[in-house]
Amino acid sequence: MEQKGIDVSKYQGEINWPRVAASGVQFAFVRVGWAGYEGGIDEGRDPYFAQNMRGALDAGLAVGAYVYSYCKTANAARRAAREAAALLAPYRLTMPVAFDMEDAATYKSISKGDNSIIAAAFLDEVRALGYYPMLYTYTSFANSYLDMDALSGYDLWLADYRGYMGIQGADIWQYSSSGRVDGVAGRVDLNIAYKDYPALIGGHGWTADKKEDDGMMQFLEVFGEKNCQCFTGPDVDAVDKSYNNGTLASGTYYPLMADCGTGADGYRWVRVLVGGAERYAAVLDDRCRITGLSAGDAVRAVQAQSAGGDAEEMAQQVKALESANAGLLARASTAETKAEQAQDLADGYLARIKAASAALEG
Template identity: 30%
Template sequence: MKMWIRAAALVAIAALAGCGGGASRRVVTDASIGSGQPVSGSYVGGAVPALGDSAPHVWTSGHPYNNQVHGVDVSRYQGSVDWATARAAGISFAFLKATEGGDHSDPAFPAYWAQTRAAGIPRGAYHFYYFCRSGAEQAAWFIANVPRERGALPPVVDLEWVHNSRTCRYQPSPAEIHQEVGTFMAILTQYYGQRPIVYTTVDFYRDAQLGRMNAEFWLRSVADHPRGTYPGQRWSFWQYTGTGTAPGFRGNVDLNTFAGNRAQWNRWLASRMQR
């Protein structure tokens, strides 16, 4: 997924008394934003305070910090990852790049797939869609590289423009996108028993008219809440930064949050994990 640098941000914290023993915890509130206290590259509280951001954004229209369930998406560029440390710090899910187009696989995928399972992190594989190959070809390539495994998350198809691609700058019409991606998703649904999730960006969502697609969405929105960038669109996952930091990772990592609370997350897992 794309990793864009965000402007440095300022946010404040509110201290709330904890239950028993006089302990306290800090949370970020909408009212506290913009009051002048620096984030210093971290959450400064929030539901998962071990997570942070090397270039934090000022969230003025809703923010992810108090959401209870957070996770990452990764590719080979993350290098070696200590997944047990990541899980202990609050990483609740991971999406791992597996394939791209019809002939490229991520060399880190097999190791990440085994390591996340060993660490007990729910994880799924994602495919970076290539517009110069058919949906059927790409589905076959994904299936050849990603195990059908009980307990895995649904597969993901990553739909975004790559304007600087060296091999394919073709931009199909919305009708062609819907047809070919529909074929890709139908084949994966039949094989894995779960309909794929669709990851997308603001410009692609608009250009390809994805609001007409019957899909479960994972939306990228690094400068505003998805309700501002994708008006009226329901979503399950929100990628809110490409400059995140988390224990277990050596550098920046994409951070994401689930739309519901912990109980809703557990229900989602029960219904969407592969069987």
């Protein structure tokens, strides 16, 4: 089943998203920003990112995101993936998160093999963070600077404006950079998707969807006397000591953002909100479990575990919970607008992820 879509950035300026949707466009990729040589996105964040995410989602489009890369190492690419995930956390994606690798000036001095390792590092990190990864490039760049056999296990979004695809089997084809779409002033990239990504992804952009059953929100409940740790990724060696020396206190509850399934180490991994940032935990039957809480109980649980800290941290944690579960918490809170929640949460996540990245790379 073919679907029509566009990809947008600051270069499209103000977009009338309802008109875009009415024109027959079914999906949109929004640029998060560009990642620098060392992987940081903050300086390169697209000024229209949040506005375009909100607009496209509110218009009912299937939405994905992409990061334009200048990353020169695998570690930089992983950092870019983590920072992108932090910025995307408030939004429900039904299309992939793409690594835009097309800057020949950056990659011509690096070998095909190393360039492919850089791409794979971003894509693997995105997958580990629970999102559906995709590589974006164009035909001549792929032929000159990438080992496409090594990257054949990833979905491919290919730009080729010659009326056909120079690499067969691409999952999305960007066939024009000079399209016209009602609601967009000027030119815009046009795409055809050959996969039904919303059906594959399941409604949240995560590889493993979080559960919301019978009005209950899913939490990781920590109990017992054994040490329950939090991690920067689904890796038992990646203890996140930036939060409480890596320990989740017994008797606390943490909002479940994604069930990442069983890892190569045999543990079941989940992504949870801890201290206002997304961290990982291994579900071990003798110290933690997944449980459901009503909206009211959820707010009280977050408030209770923040009671020993300052008001700012409690407010951040409650705000994160509200943003992630806005529909269920509407009855329990008179919070800020969804747009303000999303932007505030993204900013808070980014700061914490940058700190975690610095600790990991240090």
